[in-house]
Amino acid sequence: MSAPSSTERAQRLYEKNIELEKNRRRSAQARVPSDPNVWQQMRENYEAIILEDHAFSEQHNIEYALWQLHYKRIEELRAHYSAAVSSAGSNTSQGVKVPPRPDRLTKIRLQFKTFLSEATGFYHDLILKIRAKYGLPFGYFSDDSESQIVMDKDGKKSTDIKKGLVSCHRCLIYLGDLARYKGLYGDGDSKSREYAAASSYYLQAASILTSSGNPHHQLAILASYTGDELGAVYRYFRSLAVDNPFSTARDNLIVAFEKNRHNYSQLPGDVKAPLVKEPAVRLSGKDRGKAEAKLASKEINMESNAAREKVSGVQDAFKSFCIRFVRLNGILFTRTSLETFADVLSLVSHDLCELLSSGPEEELNFGTHAAENALLLVRMVSILVFTVYNLKRESDGQTYAEIVQRTALLQNAFVAVFELMRHVVERCSQLRDVSSSYTLPAILVFLEWLACCPDVAVAGSDVDEKQPAFSI
Structure with missing residues (x-):
């Protein structure tokens, strides 16, 4: 009797997991603790299927099933933690005197972090096994891994390496999610470290499979954690502007635009003041001597205060610019509040000019160093480009009114991109x-x-820059 094929072995493991899952559900319904080894056995079976038969794994979506096995456990632990926090808060608000139990919260958090760390190690090991199976050497991941896929004599991409890259791409996204969850329940520096690790995993995933919008979507979520609205919108746009857009990116982008609309409404209306106001001092001849003495004695403090005011003013202006710029593109993307477009563009244009500054030397008002400033402006123009691209796409069955609206929206988008980039080009020419x-x-x-x-x-050449943006 011949040995079972890889597909037959994968099928047996798959059927075994189906049976194990049924038993787990029965135990849950009967409120009977399930065997803790069952979860581990299911994970091992899924891993074996992935490494045994790629076609079977893809057909039955095994890699996603493996992640869901982890994610369900994550959700259980998060629910336990939230319940413990809510219970403590409820007792305090009701004036119930109960012994403090910080040890319970600490224990649940430690259990959660331990699970996330163990799962991280599992996925790192899985990537190593996938590399070995498909012949992916160490250091193979790079910014253009897809273009480096080995070619055979017929000029076709190596099928095995392509399979390995796709699987590693998914594992890296899962690793990013695990690090992101660690950050959500971390403190201080640990939170920042985990978010940085998550970002690194997502960027690696994006670099080895550039046609996927998934890693950019996850990066958008990360950006939203830190309140980086412009960065989040940029990543959502990147998630949509690929061959395989992420399924929920558009819906989440609309939610982000709605949150931004609220933040925009909270901004002060008057933005025509300069970034730093110079203090006005009026002195009479009689008091000039005393005033000069006081000014001399307080010169250091005044310089320090002026420096702090300047930094604070720049930060506030940059924050306002980001909120208003996102609002500008949100109007065009959601096609709502179109009558406000011209006013919003005027505010964005003013903010941009203020931040670009003037004179022969550049000021780093978009970040702490030149690279960060350059990246912000690249993201700005990328968002503007995608806004035009999104409006240019034609959909079937448009009514005459929709066609007219689309034409007007495109005109607005052209006005925005050419006006804002005019400021950037003019500033560059002054340096x-x-x-x-x-x-x-x-x-x-x-x-x-x-x-x-x-x-x-x-x-763009037909846009009359002297006219306000055309609104509907």
């Missing part, structure tokens, strides 16, 4: 050393887009 300007990457992206889309360049 003493143009070659080292952090505005150059954004300008290059903008020019490459125009070169690839001559119809956009023609449309």
Whole structure:
């Protein structure tokens, strides 16, 4: 009798897991503790299927089933922790005197972190096994792994390496999610470290499978944790602007735009004041001597206060710019509040000019260093480009009114992108050393887009910059 094929072995393991899952559900319904070894056995079976038969694994979505096995446990632990926190808060609010039990919360949190760490180790090991199975050498992951896939004599991509990359891509996203959950329940520096680790995993996943929108969607979630609205929208757009957009990215983007609309409504209306106000001092001849003495004695304090005011003013202006810029694109994406577009664009344009500053030297008002400033402007122009792209896409069955609205929205989008980029280009031209300007990457992206889309360049040349944005 011949040995069972890989598909037959995978089928047996799959059927075994179905039976184990049924037993777990029966135990849960009967409120009987299930065998703790069952979960471990199911995980081992899923792992064996993935490494045994790729076609069977893909057909039955085994990699996702394996993650769901972990995710259900994560949800259980999160529920236990939330219940413990709620119970403690409820007793306190009702004035019930109960012995404090910080040990319970600490125990649940430790149990949660231990599980997440163990799961992280499991997925790291799984990646190593996948690498070994499909012949992926160490250091293979890079910014263009897809283009580096080994070619055979016929010029076709190596099927095995492609399979391995896809599986590693998914594992890296799961690793990012595990690190993100660690960060959610971490404190201080540990939270920042875990979020940084999650970001690293997601970026690796994006680099080895550029056609997937999933890692960008997860990066958008990370950005939302820190209140980075512009970064979140950029990542949501990236999640949509790929061959395989993430399924819920559009819905989550609309939610993000709605939150931004609320934040926008909380901003002060008057933004015409400069970033830093110079103190006005009026002195009479009689008091000038005393005043000069006081000013001399307080010179250091005044300089320190002025520096703090400048930093605070720049930070506030940058925050306002990000909120207003996201609102501008939210209007065009959701096609709501269109009558406010011209006013919002005016505010965004003013904020951008203030942050770009003036004079022969650049000021780092978009971040702490030049690279961060350059990245922010690249993201800005990328969002503007995608907004135009999204509006240019035609859908079947449009009514005449929808066609007219789409034309007007495109006009608004063109006005926005050309007006804002005009400020960036003009600022670059004013600098003493143009070659080292952090505005150059954004300008290059903008020019490459125009070169690839001559119809956009023609449309842009027809925009009368002296006229306000056309609104509906």
